[in-house]
Amino acid sequence: xxxxxxxxxxxxxxxxxxxxxxxxxxxxxxxxxxxxxxxxxxxxxxxxxxxxxxxxxxxxxxxxxxxxxxxxxxxxxxxxxxxxxxxxxxxxxxxxxxxxxxxxxxxxxxxxxxxxxxxxxxxxxxxxxxxxxxxxxxxxxxxxxxxxxxxxxxxxxxxxxxxxxxxxxxxxxxxxxxxxxxxxxxxxxxxxxxxxxxxxxxxxxxxxxxxxxxxxx
Numbered sequence: 001x002x003x004x005x006x007x008x009x010x011x012x013x014x015x016x017x018x019x020x021x022x023x024x025x026x027x028x029x030x031x032x033x034x035x036x037x038x039x040x041x042x043x044x045x046x047x048x049x050x051x052x053x054x055x056x057x058x059x060x061x062x063x064x065x066x067x068x069x070x071x072x073x074x075x076x077x078x079x080x081x082x083x084x085x086x087x088x089x090x091x092x093x094x095x096x097x098x099x100x101x102x103x104x105x106x107x108x109x110x111x112x113x114x115x116x117x118x119x120x121x122x123x124x125x126x127x128x129x130x131x132x133x134x135x136x137x138x139x140x141x142x143x144x145x146x147x148x149x150x151x152x153x154x155x156x157x158x159x160x161x162x163x164x165x166x167x168x169x170x171x172x173x174x175x176x177x178x179x180x181x182x183x184x185x186x187x188x189x190x191x192x193x194x195x196x197x198x199x200x201x202x203x204x205x206x207x208x209x210x211x212x213x214x215x216x217x
Contacts, residue, residue, distance in 0.1 A: 069205035078188035139167035
């Protein structure tokens with residue numbers, strides 16, 4: 001009962017800083033040396049009694065007694081349908097904002113408005129994109145999307161050797177491979193949202209799917 005009360009209270013607070021994770025529940029209701037027993041009780045309530053629903057590591061647990069959609073089963077189906085992918089770059093490139101950047105300090109000091117466009121590219125496209133004709137802007141900020149640390153090193157070497165185009169700035173990202181798990185999580189919940197028609201008749205399950213998508217976007 002203490003576990004359910006703890007989860008219910010944290011669900012009501014609904015703060016990202018107070019997620020009802022296993023660690024938080026153990027700290028709230030466990031006594032020294034009783035961690036294993038509390039964890040076992042959590043799993044019993046979740047897997048056998050079905051009165052706790054797992055939102056994953058980011059969302060923790062919640063009380064889930066008002067839904068007709070089995071989100072555990074839906075998520076398992078998404079795991080099989082979506083599978084896994086290796087490259088993050090291909091999935092995020094077209095969703096990155098390319099709004100021009102205004103040189104505000106230059107404008108304030110001189111009164112002349114200057115702006116740079118922003119272009120994202122893969123490492124394979126870097127040479128061609130950096131050498132393209134100048135766009136209708138005062139300059140270009142070029143950002144090669146680096147998947148691995150090796151990509152970062154290659155892009156850095158290219159940037160250091162790139163000369164003769166002072167209006168081109170090259171910014172190099174941290175390795176993006178670390179986002180692979182988060183991206184896959186988002187794709188799975190997107191699959192659930194699009195592929196489970198029963199969600200439209202189950203407000204609670206629909207809200208939970210929307211919450212999961214927001215956590216990973």
